Amino acid sequence: MNSESSIPAPGSSIDPLARYRVELVPASDIQPSPENEELYGHIDYQTDTTLQGLVASIRKRGLEEPLILSLDGFIVSGHRRYVACMAVGMDPIPCRRTDFKRSDCEDWHRVLAEYNPQRVKGVDALLKETMLRESVEQTQLLMEERQRAAEQRIVDQSPMNVEGTKLARNISARRKSFLDAVIKVVNDREEFWPLSVRGIHYALLNDPPLTVQTSKRSGEKHRYRNNKASSKALERLCRDARYAGLIPMDCIDDATRPQILPRGFKNVQQFIRQEVEGFLLGYHRDRMQSQPQYIEVFGEKNTLRPVLEPICREYSIPLVLGRGFCSVSVWRDIERRWRASGKDSMTLLIISDYDPEGLELADDAIRSLRDLHGVLITGIRVAVTKEQIANFNLGQNPAKESSPRYKSFLKRTGSTATYECEALEPTDLQAELQQAIENVIDSQAYEAELEAERKEIEECNKARRTIVEGF
Numbered sequence: 001m002n003s004e005s006s007i008p009a010p011g012s013s014i015d016p017l018a019r020y021r022v023e024l025v026p027a028s029d030i031q032p033s034p035e036n037e038e039l040y041g042h043i044d045y046q047t048d049t050t051l052q053g054l055v056a057s058i059r060k061r062g063l064e065e066p067l068i069l070s071l072d073g074f075i076v077s078g079h080r081r082y083v084a085c086m087a088v089g090m091d092p093i094p095c096r097r098t099d100f101k102r103s104d105c106e107d108w109h110r111v112l113a114e115y116n117p118q119r120v121k122g123v124d125a126l127l128k129e130t131m132l133r134e135s136v137e138q139t140q141l142l143m144e145e146r147q148r149a150a151e152q153r154i155v156d157q158s159p160m161n162v163e164g165t166k167l168a169r170n171i172s173a174r175r176k177s178f179l180d181a182v183i184k185v186v187n188d189r190e191e192f193w194p195l196s197v198r199g200i201h202y203a204l205l206n207d208p209p210l211t212v213q214t215s216k217r218s219g220e221k222h223r224y225r226n227n228k229a230s231s232k233a234l235e236r237l238c239r240d241a242r243y244a245g246l247i248p249m250d251c252i253d254d255a256t257r258p259q260i261l262p263r264g265f266k267n268v269q270q271f272i273r274q275e276v277e278g279f280l281l282g283y284h285r286d287r288m289q290s291q292p293q294y295i296e297v298f299g300e301k302n303t304l305r306p307v308l309e310p311i312c313r314e315y316s317i318p319l320v321l322g323r324g325f326c327s328v329s330v331w332r333d334i335e336r337r338w339r340a341s342g343k344d345s346m347t348l349l350i351i352s353d354y355d356p357e358g359l360e361l362a363d364d365a366i367r368s369l370r371d372l373h374g375v376l377i378t379g380i381r382v383a384v385t386k387e388q389i390a391n392f393n394l395g396q397n398p399a400k401e402s403s404p405r406y407k408s409f410l411k412r413t414g415s416t417a418t419y420e421c422e423a424l425e426p427t428d429l430q431a432e433l434q435q436a437i438e439n440v441i442d443s444q445a446y447e448a449e450l451e452a453e454r455k456e457i458e459e460c461n462k463a464r465r466t467i468v469e470g471f
Contacts, residue, residue, distance in 0.1 A: 019099070022066050024092035027085070029073050033102065035109050036079050040116075043083050054084045066094040068115060074102040077115040168243035169236070174213045178224070178237060179246065181209035186247050192306045192426045194253030197238055199303045201231050202422030206395040226397040255302045280464040285453040287316040290445040294343040296320060296334060297382075297433065298365055300352035300421065307426045308351065311433050315441075325361050326368070335373040345376040347440050349433065354384035355418035356405035382436045383429055384419045394423040 037043075043051065057064075063085060067078035075082055076098055085093050105111055171179055185203045189195055208224035211233045224230045241247045265271040288295060296318045299308050305321055312319040318337060320330060338346045348365060352358035362381060369375040388394065396417040399406055410416060421429065 022094050022096055025095045027091040031074050032079055033074050055087045058084050059088045063094055066096050069095045070098050070102045072101040168240045171240050177209050177213055178211045186251050189426055193251045196303045197235055199422045201234055202420040206423055280460045283457055283460050285449055287449045291441055294338045294341040294346040297349045307429050311430050315437055331368045331373050335375055338375055347378050349380050349382050349436050351383045353420050356399055356403045356409035360405050382433050389419050394419045
């Protein structure tokens, strides 16, 4: 039964005055709804001072507002008025009827909540009622008024007069092979959306497409390369393809431009609903707490986050993304976490590019923690390694001679070839990190933590069921 069926629709043939007719009903034929106490608590004449005032008013003026009853005599609205009427000995009691029975309703709690929006409620009652109903009419009226005021303020402030139109460029047939290559990268890495344009850039370098199709012999000069011209062409293509609907708008994001959003709620019901939905959910033990050594993962750049974070979360291992060479604050925080762990030593698993900067910043991380912060540390290079370059046949790029570390890189590696982390398929990089973690942890201690966690999650679930069923 739809509880709203008692309210005639505009233009309905039902007599609109029928639902407002009052009848005198013997007190013995009126039954309080048991669910009302579950929603709003026990009505106590001795402690409820407002109820005492209501009794005094009925004794002096009579009952101003009739009770609302279902067809089978259960109170829908007016439980406090009923108690007050009984206190003064009123019998019969003025009542109005709905057009439905309590016995026909599958969710009487919801009916009570809908018929008692005016009732003053404590937070405990709101917590229960918010699971059933959220009224937005008042909020909507307020927002409409604010919108009108905002529009007037804009008029008063002399808005900018902006001429011209910005349009996305059509993607010509000459860019088709370039577009196809981008679409393939996007689709192959759907599990790791949103991607960065930088990540797509390095993935394309493994099998560089032509940025422009041409029949001329000079066409090879349009082959995608690790340079500014190619990356700019990729940015333009990704922009045009997203606006044209050729790749999903949400498949790419820009983590370098943070958006700071205020935290707020429409009302207390929305806040309570959010808190209740997540209540006692998401528990995890610190799965590394019984390991003999402290472990962290260090990644060179933000683009690695969607790839590395799931693995680190699974093992309860902190992930630090350096965005190049790190400041003192980063090393300070790592040192503090290590000392707080109570472990004697630390292992740092490092993921960085195989280029002059990537190799040097990995070394710099170890030196900083070991020499300046007193951490007893072992560094392990997870990626990119010489073995991975050979095993995965990674695409290479020449080292930049302008780099201040170019000569030392050439001396160290004997080559000018460089390889980016993004050249590894995300799933391959995840597998490499997972294997590195498995190689350094005590597997028996880890499995014991997982077993303890499973038991504790069940305890949380039982507690949650007990509390929720209490509503």
